[in-house]
Amino acid sequence: MKKHLLVTLLGLFISMTTLQARTLEIDVHGMTCAFCADSLERKFKKMDSVSKVEISLKLKKIRLETRDDAPDIETVKKAILDAGFTPVNVTEVSNEKKKS
């Protein structure tokens, strides 16, 4: 009985931590060179709630994986503007929290 409860709690814990992952894709205009794009990556990596940053100079996109609902869309846009680029479109590719 105890073993069964432990497995259930463990499963619940894992699902709570993974279900809250969110992926955002942002179209960024003006992002042209590798050296310049570094500023963008560093800005997002400083944010506690961002677990992964991927940049595509080819597609002119940034993909952010976040642990929860932060950062909000406005914070994301401001970070891109502060880095010297223009955020165009923010798409929530997945939000496991909403699915659950």
Add this chain to the structure above:
Amino acid sequence: MKRKNPRCFTIASLMGLGTLLLASSSLSAMGLRAFVALPVEKGGNVVRFQLLHNNDKDVTQLITSGAYGFNAKQTLLLGLPYRLSPSGKKRLGDASVMFRQMTLQTDTKFGTDRFALLGGAVIPTDSDRDPAIQGGFVYTHFKGRHEIDVDAIYQKGLDKRPDSGRYDLSWQYRLTPAERPDWGIGTELNSVVELGGRWKQGHNTTQQFTVGLQQIHQKWVVEGGITQDLNNDKDLSLLISTRFHF
């Protein structure tokens, strides 16, 4: 000192430079000879160390430049030359302090156009030299594999310092990769071709032609080139520099 054949020097230097650049890891957004086009983010810093050797005058200088981004549109630019050889007194050159205000930015999916105004001063590091005030502009056009930077700066000398001016026209072309990866930032190699002009009150304008390479990594750049004075065949300069972003 026996003068080397400029053509042999050019070929040897290009080969050496190419080897150096290819041997190191990954480069951009700015030409070789000016330090005013580089975009700097809010709170961001860029430092460049540039070694410049003039074959005709046999002078080697280390030029240290720095940039700090107050925000995405306002940047502080600093420059300080130091003569490494020949040795002797007064090796420290005049410091340049400049403020850059971006007044136009048009970003698209395929590139960007940016225009900024420059204003500042030249501060002498020696009491027998006079200061100057300086102003100008920089324009950047970036599209696909091409970047073009144009800048012009006029220095109004104070007291006995003569007026001077300069312009730089730089074209950078991404040689590799021809196509960037879908995700991730890799090393890039650019070719650089520049035309520049230097003018000093009481002297003719010197036109200069530069060819070079830039290897761009996400956090640093190594670049180099050869500048030929178009008014004087014997006046050839070799420059190598590196930039760091933090």
